[in-house]
Amino acid sequence: MKFFKKANFRLNEFLAEKAIAAIATTSLVFIFLILIFVFRESIPLVLGYAMEEDNKLSLTALFSNNWIPVSNHPQFGIWPLIIGSIKVTAISLIIAFPIAVLAALYTATLASKRTKEIVKPVIEILAGFPSVVIGFFALMVLATFFQNVFNLRFRLNAFTGGVALSLAVIPIIYTVTEEALNTLPKTMTEASLALGATRWETSLYVLLPAATQGIFAAFLLGLGRSFGETMIVLMATGNAALSSTNIFESVRTMSAAIGAEMAEVVFGDAHYNVLFFIGVLLFIFSFTLNAIAEFFLKQRMMKKFQGGA
Amino acid sequence: MIDSSTMQKPKISVDSLNFFYGKSQALFKISMAMEAQQVTAFIGPSGCGKSTFLRTLNRMNDTIDRTYIEGTVMIDDQNIYAPDVDVVHLRKRVGMVFQKSNPFPKSIFENVAFGPRIHGIRNKSDLYSIVEKSLEQAGLWNEVKDRLNNNALGLSGGQQQRLCIARALAVGPEVLLMDEPASALDPRSTARIEDLIGDLKKNFTIIIVTHNMQQAARVSDYTAFFFEGELIEFGETKQIFTMPKQKKTEDYITGRFG
Numbered sequence: 001m002k003f004f005k006k007a008n009f010r011l012n013e014f015l016a017e018k019a020i021a022a023i024a025t026t027s028l029v030f031i032f033l034i035l036i037f038v039f040r041e042s043i044p045l046v047l048g049y050a051m052e053e054d055n056k057l058s059l060t061a062l063f064s065n066n067w068i069p070v071s072n073h074p075q076f077g078i079w080p081l082i083i084g085s086i087k088v089t090a091i092s093l094i095i096a097f098p099i100a101v102l103a104a105l106y107t108a109t110l111a112s113k114r115t116k117e118i119v120k121p122v123i124e125i126l127a128g129f130p131s132v133v134i135g136f137f138a139l140m141v142l143a144t145f146f147q148n149v150f151n152l153r154f155r156l157n158a159f160t161g162g163v164a165l166s167l168a169v170i171p172i173i174y175t176v177t178e179e180a181l182n183t184l185p186k187t188m189t190e191a192s193l194a195l196g197a198t199r200w201e202t203s204l205y206v207l208l209p210a211a212t213q214g215i216f217a218a219f220l221l222g223l224g225r226s227f228g229e230t231m232i233v234l235m236a237t238g239n240a241a242l243s244s245t246n247i248f249e250s251v252r253t254m255s256a257a258i259g260a261e262m263a264e265v266v267f268g269d270a271h272y273n274v275l276f277f278i279g280v281l282l283f284i285f286s287f288t289l290n291a292i293a294e295f296f297l298k299q300r301m302m303k304k305f306q307g308g309a
Numbered sequence: 310m311i312d313s314s315t316m317q318k319p320k321i322s323v324d325s326l327n328f329f330y331g332k333s334q335a336l337f338k339i340s341m342a343m344e345a346q347q348v349t350a351f352i353g354p355s356g357c358g359k360s361t362f363l364r365t366l367n368r369m370n371d372t373i374d375r376t377y378i379e380g381t382v383m384i385d386d387q388n389i390y391a392p393d394v395d396v397v398h399l400r401k402r403v404g405m406v407f408q409k410s411n412p413f414p415k416s417i418f419e420n421v422a423f424g425p426r427i428h429g430i431r432n433k434s435d436l437y438s439i440v441e442k443s444l445e446q447a448g449l450w451n452e453v454k455d456r457l458n459n460n461a462l463g464l465s466g467g468q469q470q471r472l473c474i475a476r477a478l479a480v481g482p483e484v485l486l487m488d489e490p491a492s493a494l495d496p497r498s499t500a501r502i503e504d505l506i507g508d509l510k511k512n513f514t515i516i517i518v519t520h521n522m523q524q525a526a527r528v529s530d531y532t533a534f535f536f537e538g539e540l541i542e543f544g545e546t547k548q549i550f551t552m553p554k555q556k557k558t559e560d561y562i563t564g565r566f567g
Contacts (some may be wrong), residue, residue: 031409072369078523109370113374146346163469178423185411186409187407187411188370188413190372190407191368191407191409191411191412191413191473192413193369193372193400194367194369194400194404194405194407194421194477195400195401195404195423195424195427195476195480196397196424196427196428196478197397197424197427200398201427205423205427206413206423209414209415210413210414259503
C-alpha cells in the first residue's frame with residue numbers, strides 16, 4: 001500500500017498533452033506525405049527513365065527552350081516557364097512592394113486614427129479576395145485598359161498578369177509590414193519627436209529602418225505568394241510559353257502550367273512526370289526562400305544584440 | 310509657495326495651467342517658475358501628474374489624442390502654446406530624456422548624430438565634433454570612442470541612458486527634461502547619472518521627475534511636490550525636505566503615504 005499518490009502524475013493532463021501532440025504530428029505527417037508523393041512522381045524524370053514517344057527524355061531536353069507538351073513530337077523545355085514565372089513575379093513585386101510598404105508606413109505611423117480605421121480593413125479585405133475574382137477582373141478590365149494605354153499586340157501578357165498579381169501580393173506585404181511597424185516601441189517615436197523631428201522624419205528615418213527585418217520578411221512572403229499563385233496568372237498572362245524579355249508578351253508560368261495541364265495529362269506519361277518535376281522546383285524554391293529568410297533574420301538579430309556593425 | 314520675484318529670472322514660468330485627457334482633468338491650476346541653470350525636481354506619488362506636467366513643457370502631450378490645455382507656459386517670455394509656435398523648434402530648445410532608455414537601433418554615432426542631422430547639419434566633420442562633444446558632456450565618450458559604429462543596443466543599460474542624454478544634448482537644447490531617468494538603472498549607474506546632472510546644470514536648465522526622494526534631495530535645487538494633479542508645495546529643496554509648510558508634503562516625504 002502506498003500512502004501517497006505519485007505527485008507528478010495527472011491523468012487528464014497526460015491525455016490532453018498526448019492528444020494535442022498526436023494532432024500536431026498528424027498535420028506534419030500530411031505535409032510529409034504530400035512531399036513524398038510529389039517527389040516520387042518526378043523521380044522517373046530525374047533518374048532519366050521517363051519516356052517520350054520515341055526516345056528517353058533527357059535533362060538537357062528538359063532545360064531547352066521549347067514547351068510543346070501536346071504534339072506528335074512533344075518537347076518539354078521548361079525554360080520558358082521559369083522565365084515566365086520570374087518575369088511575372090518581378091513585375092508584381094516591383095509594383096506591390098513600394099505601394100504596400102508606403103501604405104503600411106502611412107497607416108502605422110502617419111495617418112489619423114480614423115483614416116487608419118478605414119484604410120487598414122479595406123486593404124486587408126483585398127487579401128481575402130478569391131484569386132479567381134482578381135483574375136477575372138484582370139482578364140476583363142485590366143487587359144483591355146492596358147492594351148489601349150500601351151497599344152499592345154496581346155491583351156493578355158506578363159505585364160497584365162503582374163499587375164493583377166500585385167493586387168494579391170499588396171495586402172500580404174502590407175499586413176506584415178504594418179505589423180512590424182506597430183510592434184516598434186512607442187518610446188522610439190517619442191524619442192525622435194522629442195529631438196524635434198517631424199512625424200514624417202520620424203517615420204522615414206527612425207521607424208522604417210528599425211522595421212527592416214519585418215519588411216524583409218514581408219518581401220519574402222510576397223515573393224513566395226507571387227511565385228506560387230496560379231489562378232490569377234492562368235487567367236491574365238495569356239499562357240503562351242514564350243521565353244522573351246519583353247514584358248508585354250504572353251507568358252506561361254510554372255504554376256499556371258501545372259494548373260492548366262495537370263487535369264488533361266496521361267497518368268505516368270513523360271508530361272505527367274515533368275509537371276511533377278515543376279512542382280518539385282516550386283517546392284524547392286519556396287523552401288529555400290523560407291530557409292534564407294530564417295537564416296538572414298537570425299544573422300541580423302545576432303549581430304544586433306552582439307553589438308556588431 | 311515660492312515667490313517668483315525672489316528668483317533672478319525664471320527660464321520657464323507656468324501660469325494657471327489646466328490639462329485634460331479627454332474629459333478627465335489631470336492638472337489643476339499649476340503655477341510655478343523654474344530658474345535657469347538650476348535643477349528643479351518634481352516629486353509625488355504615482356499618477357499625481359508630475360510626468361504629465363513635465364511633458365507639457367515640450368508639448369509632448371500633443372502626440373496623445375484628445376488632450377487639451379488651458380493656461381500659459383512661458384519659456385524666455387514666449388508662450389509655447391501660442392498658435393504660431395513651431396513645435397519642432399520648441400523641442401530643439403527643450404530636450405527630453407525618458408524613463409526607459411530608448412536608443413534607436415542604429416550605431417552609437419548615428420544615434421547622437423540623428424538630431425543635428427534632421428536639423429540640417431550635413432557636414433561630416435561638423436557632425437563628428439558635435440557627437441564627440443555631446444558624448445563627452447554625457448560622460449560616455451571614453452567608453453565608446455573606439456566603437457562609435459557599433460550598434461547602440463549593445464551598450465549596457467546605464468550607458469544607453471547616457472547615450473540618450475548625449476543624443477538630447479546634441480541638438481543644443483537650453484532646457485533638459487528628465488522623466489525618471491535613473492529609475493530603471495542599478496545604483497552605480499544611477500550615481501553616474503546623478504553626478505552628470507550636477508555637471509550639466511552649469512549649462513542647462515534641468516527639470517527632473519523622480520520617484521526617489523533621496524535622489525531629489527541629492528540633485529535638485531528646487532523641489533515641487535505634486536498630489537492628485539495639484540502643485541501642493543514648491544520651494545528650495547532644502548526647505549521642502551527639512552521644514553515643509555504643507556502637511557501633505559511632510560506626510561509624503563516622511564513616507565506616511567505614497
